[in-house]
Amino acid sequence: MFGALANSIQRRLTDPAPTCAPGSKTCQECHGEPETFALCNVPCGNSCKISRISEINLSPTTQRRLAELGLRAGMKVTVTQKISSGGRVLKIGTTRYAIDGNTASELLVTAA
Secondary structure, three states: OHHHHHHHHHHHHHOOOOOOOOOOOOOOOOOOOOOOEEHHHOOOOOEEEEEEEOOOOOOHHHHHHHHHHOOOOOOEEEEEEEOOOOOEEEEEOOEEEEEOHHHHHHEEEEEO
């Protein structure tokens, strides 16, 4: 199961973006919007761009800490390691950050 998920995400990260126009009826899936998925689903070694941080399950303290670390929408990150608890180690420039599984599931990303 995990192999299939990793293959699907790898394909999303490497395939070019859809060419349909925003609002077009030709592409029923995306309407020109980039597909988003949780950071916890990104395989190691892949880069992605944070598109949104879901605030539903994150405490205000965690949201503020992410902002202090520079993890904001629009940031390009590279997943360097998976942690057994579902978390990820992220690389931004030359700096690495460890993110727990709950936080990784709330960071929505697109292919970079």
